[in-house]
Amino acid sequence: MVLTVLACAFGQVATAGEQVLEFKLVVKAIDVKSLEAPNIEGQSVTLTKMHGVAFFKDGRVASKEFIFNTDYNKGSGPFFGYSTYQFEDGSSITARFAGTARAGQPTHGEYTVVSGTGAYAGAKGTGTFDGVPSKLTGANLLNGKFTITTP
Template identity: 35%
Template sequence: MPLGFIEATPQWVQEAFVVGTEAAAATEPRTPVWSRRGGWTNRRVATLAAAGLLSAGSLGLAACGSDDDAGAEGTTTTTEATGNGAGASSGAQPAEVDQTVAAVLSSVETNLNQAGPDGQVVYGWNHLVGDGTGSGTITDGDVVVDMLGNVDYVDGSGEFFGFITFDFGDAGTLAVRMDGSAQAATDTSDAALSADLEILGGTGDLVDASGTGRFEGGRPERLGGAVEGTYSFDLAD
């Protein structure tokens, strides 16, 4: 309690204040209070107004709490949560790599559009196909890759998502969804690409396949040019 309160207040008011505070403290439930020094603690909060004794406003006082109490009432704690929505890339590699595919894909068809005052928004889709080389539990041989990618870029960079079919020949195919991001020059060239992969299922020997994966690659040319990179998969047991 500030010293000025004691000096400027009549003795009978001080006594009533002490009695009322002790009575309220004895009956009020314990309430969690945050302190920068002590963290969360349970303390009894005295409600003087409910006791009908006095109020800070009637005495012309701005506050009569300690510095710790002021910090407890004026401090707001927030918890930051991180997560990945559609189109966001987590950047995490698979826990285990059961199969990799390295491939260079060329665009066979595109439908890209521009928007914005200077045409800085580019959106649409790009169909790419190519041959790759596999290494892992499915095959150590040739793999045909067919990708349909949808883009949402501003000044050359942004998010993309789409679907990829990996044809492993006699072993069957994998159906995969990708959600990723591109960092490129404003003309969409020299792009660094990365994406999280989710195995949706498959055909043939891979009909019950599931798991996750990661794509890391790039596109030296502008949007619509060849995409090169490696796809790594962690297949569920």
């Protein structure tokens, strides 16, 4: 009864078992370090720190901070990084992500949940994210989804 009342008052509550968390995400680069490879036209390696806000389907909001690395040739190539979603109640989900970018195509990547805190302590799981075409200047819009199991 108490859990039902809390769930109604505060939105989705993380409980033991599997959860699917869908969200929309807006992200912006904070710090970008990019180096061009000598003698290889169009080859670059970039390390980027970004920040964003995720709006979850269940009404919750999370701040997202992440770092990632790219190894691109003319805008295409592999990327990987680590991101932490911090919810308003202090709970968090940290995931490693990876994918392969293709110049001119929307971004797609896959998550592997590596840790969680609070309601997500001990969480394991996977997820995906996909770039959404938009006219935002200096920011990117993505759709994402986690499938998480908590103890």
